[in-house]
Structure formats: C-alpha cells, structure tokens
Amino acid sequence: QTPVQGHPVLAIATLLAGLALGFALAITVERRRRTHALRHTSPVRRIAFPFTGEGLSEPALVAALRLARAEGATLLPVYLALVPRRLAVDVPLAGEGALALTLLEAIEQRAARAEVPVDARIERGRSIRHALRQLMLHERFDRMLVAAGADAGGEGLPPEDVAWLIRNLDSELIALRPEIPTAPGED
Numbered sequence: 001q002t003p004v005q006g007h008p009v010l011a012i013a014t015l016l017a018g019l020a021l022g023f024a025l026a027i028t029v030e031r032r033r034r035t036h037a038l039r040h041t042s043p044v045r046r047i048a049f050p051f052t053g054e055g056l057s058e059p060a061l062v063a064a065l066r067l068a069r070a071e072g073a074t075l076l077p078v079y080l081a082l083v084p085r086r087l088a089v090d091v092p093l094a095g096e097g098a099l100a101l102t103l104l105e106a107i108e109q110r111a112a113r114a115e116v117p118v119d120a121r122i123e124r125g126r127s128i129r130h131a132l133r134q135l136m137l138h139e140r141f142d143r144m145l146v147a148a149g150a151d152a153g154g155e156g157l158p159p160e161d162v163a164w165l166i167r168n169l170d171s172e173l174i175a176l177r178p179e180i181p182t183a184p185g186e187d
Contacts, residue, residue: 046119046141047071048171049107050078050132050157053099057147057155060176061107064145065114067174074117076141077107080131081124089124097122128161133168141171148175 049064051057068075079100083089104120111118121139125131146165147156155178157165162175 045073046076046139046143047073048076048078048135048139048141048144050080050123050135050144050146051103052080052082052128052157053096053103056103056107057176057178059178060145060147060156061110063174063176065111065116067143067145068111068116069114073142074119075107075111076119076121076139077104078121078123078135078139079104080128080135081122082128082131083124083126085126089126128157129164132161132165136169143172143174144169145174145176148177 047064047068049061051060064075064077067073081093081096081100083091083093087093100122104122108118108120121135123131123135123138125134144165146162148162149156149158156176165173165175
C-alpha cells in the first residue's frame with residue numbers, strides 16, 4: 001500500500017497541486033507567447049489602395065496616405081480598369097488608360113508631398129471583383145484600404161464587392177464608408 005492510497009486527503013491534495021502547477025505553467029507559456037508575438041509583429045510594408053475610374057474618394061485617399069506615412073509603408077494605388085466582355089481582356093483601352101494615368105499621377109504627386117513612397121498599378125478585369133482577384137494574384141501587400149461606396153454609382157466600391165473582399169482577402173482590410181448626408185431636420 002502506497003502512502004497516497006492509504007490517505008485519500010493526501011491523494012486529493014497531490015492531484016490539486018498537480019493541476020495548479022499545470023495551470024500556472026500554461027498561463028506562463030501563454031503570456032510568453034503573447035509577449036513574443038507582440039514584440040515581433042512584422043511591419044506593414046505595402047498598402048493596396050484600389051479604385052475605379054467612376055470616382056476617387058478624397059477621404060479614402062487621405063486616410064491611405066496618412067496610414068502609409070504613419071507606418072512607413074509604400075502605397076500601392078491600383079486603378080481597376082474594367083474591360084467590356086465584347087473585347088479581349090488585354091486590348092488597349094485608350095480612354096480608360098488616359099483616365100488611369102491621370103488619377104495615378106495625381107495620387108503620386110500627393111504622396112510625394114506627404115513623403116510616402118508609391119508603387120502604382122493598373123489591374124484589368126471584366127468586373128471589379130475580377131480585377132480585385134487579379135490584383136490579389138499578382139501583387140503582394142499587407143493591408144488594403146478601400147472606399148466603400150453607398151451604391152454602384154458613387155465613389156468607392158459597391159457594397160457587394162466590399163463584402164466579397166471581406167470573404168476572400170487574405171490580408172487586413174480597411175473599408176471606409178462614405179459620409180452619408182442627412183436630410184434637413186434629421187440631426
């Protein structure tokens with residue numbers, strides 16, 4: 001007969017001490033893991049900023065520039081060129097290309113004044129989602145900032161495309177919703 005078998009109180013005390021020791025060890029390991037993870041987070045290096053020619057959201061651009069500057073990241077403005085189905089995806093689009101270059105040049109000038117490095121792109125697609133999918137396949141970035149449009153005709157991406165990004169984007173997503181004007185007397 002072992003000493004523990006003869007004394008049930010001693011057996012329970014030994015079991016409780018073992019459980020307490022295991023619990024304390026688990027807490028210590030978890031704290032060290034969290035501290036290590038927080039200390040060694042990788043910096044954001046590239047922030048994607050996709051937009052279409054339908055409208056460039058000024059508040060979203062300002063937010064993207066501020067975020068890139070604060071984090072020491074490169075801004076990756078991406079013009080999403082939508083190619084009609086009746087044309088080949090790689091066909092030159094003179095009007096769309098001119099608009100894209102104008103907008104990208106304006107973004108680059110603003111970024112230069114804000115001392116933010118820029119790596120501009122044009123991504124083609126049959127739809128916004130197709131162009132975004134191509135962007136995710138071709139480019140590496142740590143975060144994406146988009147303007148979430150109130151509807152398909154306004155500035156920013158339509159809500160259904162933002163929802164698609166939430167489900168499919170592997171990196172962090174920041175979606176800025178548009179300022180919704182209030183009707184008189186609704187304050």
